[in-house]
Amino acid sequence: MEQPHGRHFHIKPFEKKAECIADSIELQCSHTLPPYDTQHISLIEEEVRQKPPQSPWTKFKTRQGLKAEKAPGLDGISNKAVKCFPLTLYHFWLQYSTRALRIVTSLRLKGSQGVQLALFADDTALYLCGQTELNICPHLQKAIKELARWLQTWRIEVNDEKSAAISFIYRKGRSPVAVAHGTPPLRINNAPIPWQHTYKYLGITFDRNLHFRDHIKRVRKTAISYQSRLKGMLGRNSKLTLRNKRTLYLMCIRTVLTYASPVFAHAAPKRLKELQVLQNKFCRTATKAHWCVKNSVLHRDLDLPSIRKYMRDASERFFAIAESHPNPLLSAAVAYEAPPPYHFIRRPRNITDPPDDFTAEVERLRELNKQNDN
Numbered sequence: 001m002e003q004p005h006g007r008h009f010h011i012k013p014f015e016k017k018a019e020c021i022a023d024s025i026e027l028q029c030s031h032t033l034p035p036y037d038t039q040h041i042s043l044i045e046e047e048v049r050q051k052p053p054q055s056p057w058t059k060f061k062t063r064q065g066l067k068a069e070k071a072p073g074l075d076g077i078s079n080k081a082v083k084c085f086p087l088t089l090y091h092f093w094l095q096y097s098t099r100a101l102r103i104v105t106s107l108r109l110k111g112s113q114g115v116q117l118a119l120f121a122d123d124t125a126l127y128l129c130g131q132t133e134l135n136i137c138p139h140l141q142k143a144i145k146e147l148a149r150w151l152q153t154w155r156i157e158v159n160d161e162k163s164a165a166i167s168f169i170y171r172k173g174r175s176p177v178a179v180a181h182g183t184p185p186l187r188i189n190n191a192p193i194p195w196q197h198t199y200k201y202l203g204i205t206f207d208r209n210l211h212f213r214d215h216i217k218r219v220r221k222t223a224i225s226y227q228s229r230l231k232g233m234l235g236r237n238s239k240l241t242l243r244n245k246r247t248l249y250l251m252c253i254r255t256v257l258t259y260a261s262p263v264f265a266h267a268a269p270k271r272l273k274e275l276q277v278l279q280n281k282f283c284r285t286a287t288k289a290h291w292c293v294k295n296s297v298l299h300r301d302l303d304l305p306s307i308r309k310y311m312r313d314a315s316e317r318f319f320a321i322a323e324s325h326p327n328p329l330l331s332a333a334v335a336y337e338a339p340p341p342y343h344f345i346r347r348p349r350n351i352t353d354p355p356d357d358f359t360a361e362v363e364r365l366r367e368l369n370k371q372n373d374n
Helices: 014-028 038-050 056-064 087-105 133-153 213-229 242-252 269-287 295-302 307-323 328-333 348-352 357-373
Strands: 116-120 123-127 186-188 191-193 198-201 204-207
Touching: 123 133, 133 186, 204 213, 213 269, 242 269, 269 295, 269 307, 295 357, 307 328, 307 348, 307 357
Parallel strands: none
Antiparallel strands: 116 123, 186 191, 198 204
């Protein structure tokens, strides 16, 4: 068969599709997997029967939205093969996956003293507060073993290479080591979990002292890369209007600079200034301003708040939502008073400290501009 443009395409016979599905099912039932639990399977089947049926159109849209390039899970069934499932078979597979996700969210670590479990999509974090790593590690190891048993029961595979452990301490300077000497290693499925000085989790690069230097450095580098790609539209020779340039900056660059800003908005002013410099350069380039024009005036003309002001507003909205959130982990994380501004320990609520001189000047000029417009 030929398409209108003369390109040939090949349709795989249904026999080959059936063989792929049969091979996947055979892999699931092979002896290499752990022995199945009859009670566990009966629980799954009962939940699937009680689940209200979805409309055919909803199931079809869900199946078509699967990304074919994603790697298959432990069952060995790729998304490309799932797209070939009949709707009846796909419905059962979808209900199984939904039930598994519901069970994950209800997982509780029993017998682990104080260890908290945080889940987001397929990322799992265990954390515990204590005086020293020697006191924390035994409880964490016990929780890891319990979690590993649960994952084995549900046949969920853990990527040992991406697993890591990090210890946070309060210290003004940078810690020379990732963990105190003599701290026992953590293990999952007999594989060691290395202690890291920095680790990227959910898009945020955490360091041992929570200074966020590495995160701001990485974010700044990414924003510079995006800015260089958009130079033809944001540069001095661009024919776009200031309004369109401002919209491009807000959508493509500032979102990179301030992603998850309530987490690191309390970083040292010297580090946050590195992000503000990028915004200053955009303002000067987009407006074709002379070198003698103040950055605060450019922010007023473009009606842009400073980076610190934007982060502060985002953090205040986050704290207001988290305080009344039904998730106890979120509500407990914001239930504290910020240390005084002169204290060397800075926490996320320290973003409510008095603004710096540049932010105050920008806000004063913006208020004057709004009054003149009215």
